[in-house]
Amino acid sequence: MTGMLYDAIIIGGGVIGSAIARELARFEGNFCLIEKNEDVCTGTSKANSAIVHAGFDAKNGTLMAEMNVKGNEMMGEVAKELDIPFKRNGAFVLCFDKKDLGSLQELYERGINNGVKDLQILTREEALKLEPNLSDLVVAALYAPTSGIICPFALTIGLAENAADNGVEFKFNTPANKIEKTDFGYRIYSDNEVLETKAIVNAAGVYADEIHNMVCEDKLKIVPRKGEYILCDKKVGNICERTLFQLPTKLGKGILVSPTVHGNLILGPTATDIEDKEGIDTTKEGLDSVIEKASLSVKSVPVRSAITSFSGLRAHINHDFILAESADNFFDATGIESPGLSSAPAIGIHIADMVSKKLALNKKDNFNPIRKGIIHASELSNEERAALIEKEPAYGQIICRCEMISEGEILSAIHRTLGATTLDGIKRRTRAGMGRCQAGFCSPKVMEILSRELNLPLDEIKKNGSESKLAVGKSNKGI
Amino acid sequence: MKLLENYDIAIIGGGPAGLAAAIGANEAGAHKESIIVIERDDKLGGILNQCIHNGFGLHTFKEELTGPEYAGRFIDKLLDLEIPYVLNTMVVDIAEGENGTKLITTISKENGLKVIKAKAVVLSMGCRERSRGALNIPGFRPAGVFSAGTAQRLVNIESYMPGKEVVILGSGDIGLIMARRLTLEGAKVKVVAELQPYSGGLKRNIVQCLDDYGIPLKLSHTVTRIDGKERVEGVEISQVDERLKPIKGTEEYYKCDTLLLSVGLIPENELSDSLGVKLSPITSGPVVNESLETSIEGVFACGNVLHVHDLVDFVSEEAKEAGKNAAKFAKIGKTSEENTITLTPENGVRYTVPSTICPENMNDTVTVRFRVANVFKNKYVAVYFDGERVKRTKKMILAPGEMESVVLKKEDLLNKGIKNIKICLED
Numbered sequence: 063m064t065g066m067l068y069d070a071i072i073i074g075g076g077v078i079g080s081a082i083a084r085e086l087a088r089f090e091g092n093f094c095l096i097e098k099n100e101d102v103c104t105g106t107s108k109a110n111s112a113i114v115h116a117g118f119d120a121k122n123g124t125l126m127a128e129m130n131v132k133g134n135e136m137m138g139e140v141a142k143e144l145d146i147p148f149k150r151n152g153a154f155v156l157c158f159d160k161k162d163l164g165s166l167q168e169l170y171e172r173g174i175n176n177g178v179k180d181l182q183i184l185t186r187e188e189a190l191k192l193e194p195n196l197s198d199l200v201v202a203a204l205y206a207p208t209s210g211i212i213c214p215f216a217l218t219i220g221l222a223e224n225a226a227d228n229g230v231e232f233k234f235n236t237p238a239n240k241i242e243k244t245d246f247g248y249r250i251y252s253d254n255e256v257l258e259t260k261a262i263v264n265a266a267g268v269y270a271d272e273i274h275n276m277v278c279e280d281k282l283k284i285v286p287r288k289g290e291y292i293l294c295d296k297k298v299g300n301i302c303e304r305t306l307f308q309l310p311t312k313l314g315k316g317i318l319v320s321p322t323v324h325g326n327l328i329l330g331p332t333a334t335d336i337e338d339k340e341g342i343d344t345t346k347e348g349l350d351s352v353i354e355k356a357s358l359s360v361k362s363v364p365v366r367s368a369i370t371s372f373s374g375l376r377a378h379i380n381h382d383f384i385l386a387e388s389a390d391n392f393f394d395a396t397g398i399e400s401p402g403l404s405s406a407p408a409i410g411i412h413i414a415d416m417v418s419k420k421l422a423l424n425k426k427d428n429f430n431p432i433r434k435g436i437i438h439a440s441e442l443s444n445e446e447r448a449a450l451i452e453k454e455p456a457y458g459q460i461i462c463r464c465e466m467i468s469e470g471e472i473l474s475a476i477h478r479t480l481g482a483t484t485l486d487g488i489k490r491r492t493r494a495g496m497g498r499c500q501a502g503f504c505s506p507k508v509m510e511i512l513s514r515e516l517n518l519p520l521d522e523i524k525k526n527g528s529e530s531k532l533a534v535g536k537s538n539k540g541i
Numbered sequence: 542m543k544l545l546e547n548y549d550i551a552i553i554g555g556g557p558a559g560l561a562a563a564i565g566a567n568e569a570g571a572h573k574e575s576i577i578v579i580e581r582d583d584k585l586g587g588i589l590n591q592c593i594h595n596g597f598g599l600h601t602f603k604e605e606l607t608g609p610e611y612a613g614r615f616i617d618k619l620l621d622l623e624i625p626y627v628l629n630t631m632v633v634d635i636a637e638g639e640n641g642t643k644l645i646t647t648i649s650k651e652n653g654l655k656v657i658k659a660k661a662v663v664l665s666m667g668c669r670e671r672s673r674g675a676l677n678i679p680g681f682r683p684a685g686v687f688s689a690g691t692a693q694r695l696v697n698i699e700s701y702m703p704g705k706e707v708v709i710l711g712s713g714d715i716g717l718i719m720a721r722r723l724t725l726e727g728a729k730v731k732v733v734a735e736l737q738p739y740s741g742g743l744k745r746n747i748v749q750c751l752d753d754y755g756i757p758l759k760l761s762h763t764v765t766r767i768d769g770k771e772r773v774e775g776v777e778i779s780q781v782d783e784r785l786k787p788i789k790g791t792e793e794y795y796k797c798d799t800l801l802l803s804v805g806l807i808p809e810n811e812l813s814d815s816l817g818v819k820l821s822p823i824t825s826g827p828v829v830n831e832s833l834e835t836s837i838e839g840v841f842a843c844g845n846v847l848h849v850h851d852l853v854d855f856v857s858e859e860a861k862e863a864g865k866n867a868a869k870f871a872k873i874g875k876t877s878e879e880n881t882i883t884l885t886p887e888n889g890v891r892y893t894v895p896s897t898i899c900p901e902n903m904n905d906t907v908t909v910r911f912r913v914a915n916v917f918k919n920k921y922v923a924v925y926f927d928g929e930r931v932k933r934t935k936k937m938i939l940a941p942g943e944m945e946s947v948v949l950k951k952e953d954l955l956n957k958g959i960k961n962i963k964i965c966l967e968d
Contacts, residue, residue: 292677293674297814340770342681342682342770343679343680343681343766343767344677344679344680345679346679346765346787348679349677349679368674368675368677369672369674369675370672370673370674371674371677371679372682440633444646444654444656447648447654448653448654448655451648451650451653451654452653455650455651455653456650458648458649458650458651458652458653458654459629459649459650460581460631460633460648463581463631464811466631466633468648485684498669498672498811499669499670499672499688500672500673500674501691502669502670502672502688502690502691503669503691505691506691506694506695506698506699509699510699520699520701521701524684525683525684525771526684526771527770527771528771529770529771529772530683530684530771530772531684531772532684532685532695532703533695533699533701533702533703534701534702534703534704534705534798535701535702536700536701536702537696537700537701537702537726
């Protein structure tokens with residue numbers, strides 16, 4: 063027992079938990095976010111399409127539709143406040159068969175009913191004018207100009223940092239192993255501590271059913287739905303300007319081909335229901351099917367330019383999000399599959415609203431919504447960059463040659479609020495190691511910097527989790 | 542060192558290629574103060590600094606040196622000649638300025654962001670290793686998957702072990718060298734799997750690094766799965782068919798904590814590409830003429846950025862030529878492009894460097910380097926001038942892992958009206 067009684071504890075440091083944390087931080091109270099892993103953004107939030115969906119996909123009247131459209135509308139402002147990259151690049155849903163034009167029209171109408179703005183159906187010719195590399199199979203497209211692309215790491219980390227800067231406490235490596243109802247609310251047993259809180263917000267992603275089931279009478283079952291992706295080099299990032307979805311056909315749900323906000327090209331995801339909540343392995347079949355399906359959308363799929371492949375798990379329950387007080391002072395933000403990333407800002411407000419009303423929390427007057435991101439020196443003008451290096455020479459030492467990330471950026475990632483402690487933490491904050499050599503050159507250098515700044519021996523430096531040490535001790539003989 | 546505004550010759554990269562190019566330029570008459578070597582790392586020598594095994598310099602010095610020793614010879618020479626260089630300095634952009642000047646944007650702690658001008662540029666940035674992502678190997682993405690070069694740096698520079706039980710995919714030279722290195726450091730190297738039916742490395746490395754230590758080499762095998770959520774716990778290896786596709790039912794599981802990848806090297810030409818230098822789809826390096834000049838006048842290329850070499854001796858030799866030619870260009874400018882002869886690789890020869898020769902511009906000889914597409918036994922390397930065979934050399938064995946060359950003489954080419962030179966294999 064620490065003696066501290068929190069007003070609310072959020073379980074889960076993904077984009078949803080972080081968004082809720084930031085919205086709760088607008089209120090007076092003691093809030094804590096607990097995360098079982100070593101950092102924020104280590105689950106579903108780290109491996110997804112990185113799309114801010116327009117909102118035409120979800121069924122009318124669902125929370126998914128409402129949150130998606132709201133989240134999309136909010137994203138520009140949120141990105142500006144958090145100083146993160148976001149671009150409304152627009153999206154096409156490609157139709158490959160005249161017989162499916164009816165379904166395209168249905169999607170259009172669903173979008174209009176959901177409140178999606180500026181939707182249009184384009185003929186093949188109209189679509190080709192905007193996207194010249196569309197494949198010969200495309201017969202028509204639904205065009206959603208409000209669709210966007212974002213960096214999911216930056217969004218999650220930005221939300222979390224801003225929440226922390228506004229007083230939310232973050233505890234990493236702190237799983238909720240057991241939850242008990244108490245007179246005041248709930249008691250959460252973690253590995254090394256016991257936490258007391260009036261309210262719980264369950265934002266535990268694919269584990270949200272386990273958390274829910276510790277407290278609630280009705281039982282939930284989340285099916286992790288695996289999505290496999292291929293990411294290609296920036297040199298092919300301009301194959302298309304917009305996100306290209308596929309209209310689902312009898313062959314199944316399609317995949318997307320899209321530029322990322324950093325200029326890479328992403329292909330995917332597949333959709334396979336699995337049991338293992340940590341089953342983020344890729345499969346030959348999955349990756350092959352991504353390539354095969356991508357070739358429906360664009361003339362030539364640049365397979366040779368692949369720089370990495372990965373998979374992520376969507377927390378699938380049903381066909382809608384669950385945003386509810388499922389037990390007294392126990393709030394679920396569960397079943398958050400796609401479009402969860404797009405919806406995150408709206409879900410944050412929705413849940414914070416429920417919690418603050420229930421606990422009768424007062425708004426703070428000193429909430430600061432502005433977070434200053436890590437300076438990306440290579441995006442500055444020559445003059446600005448020269449001035450920056452003059453002031454802080456570490457920005458003049460390039461560590462990651464593929465993404466041109468300097469030591470200054472890495473130091474900033476380590477020493478800021480909720481600073482990085484692992485190679486992946488650095489990668490997600492700065493992009494060091496995300497380029498075409500996939501950390502071949504920079505990982506030993508980043509390990510050295512982490513070792514120096516955190517005052518740890520090099521063989522204690524991890525890729526991510528506790529078992530992911532990169533080196534296994536000193537070499538036998540040395541040199 | 543303070544960077545100046547203007548140089549005659551800027552050399553991008555201070556590894557073996559850049560060092561030899563600088564020395565070559567100076568020897569060809571470029572004043573030492575007119576040359577600058579720009580190195581991104583904190584010391585000269587490039588990747589040789591982590592290659593602590595011996596076997597370097599057999600051709601150049603007739604002795605077996607370690608990588609740092611070999612680099613040291615060139616570094617000493619550079620220092621003797623007092624050729625200026627900067628360290629910890631990254632070139633982030635090269636662009637064409639007025640009158641053919643090249644504008645080179647550099648970043649460093651010491652000089653900040655500094656744009657320098659040069660009449661000639663030598664590209665000598667080297668290459669990088671193909672990563673796991675480029676191969677799309679399925680499975681988890683745990684710690685413990687390293688490219689062989691990254692592991693080499695960890696062991697040889699940082700003195701840390703990447704793992705204890707190791708599987709290596711790819712039989713490129715670095716992978717073979719690391720099999721031996723890790724074994725000597727006490728790790729257990731369980732197997733080396735090679736996708737192709739032949740090794741990508743030098744024969745001598747197979748013998749000295751695998752055979753001598755009893756490490757099995759499995760040809761026509763690849764990794765079909767990586768296990769372990771946080772750290773590698775094992776890999777699955779399968780045999781592949783003629784089309785290099787894994788054969789179901791041939792899976793073998795190896796328990797290990799480390800997977801090293803030695804699956805090919807890629808010339809690192811992002812700078813060249815952004816400058817607009819024409820690249821070869823086969824070598825991934827610039828297309829060059831007899832002077833090792835790229836499609837952009839005054840921009841030369843040598844070493845592994847031009848095409849991947851297996852012996853550093855040949856890098857030095859080639860780079861010296863590039864440096865000499867850059868010096869010549871800086872002095873007299875554009876040279877003739879008349880009577881250009883194209884080189885055509887055919888029948889088992891994958892590419893040639895250079896791909897064109899202008900006899901008027903060439904030195905007394907030009908060494909044409911190339912690689913073959915497969916393992917060939919008892920073949921002739923033949924040279925044809927406009928369809929007429931002028932030379933043929935018997936080879937007991939030719940392999941993709943070993944670079945080949947033929948030397949062409951100026952006297953045979955000058956004023957002969959030759960349009961095409963074909964280099965091919967024949968029985």
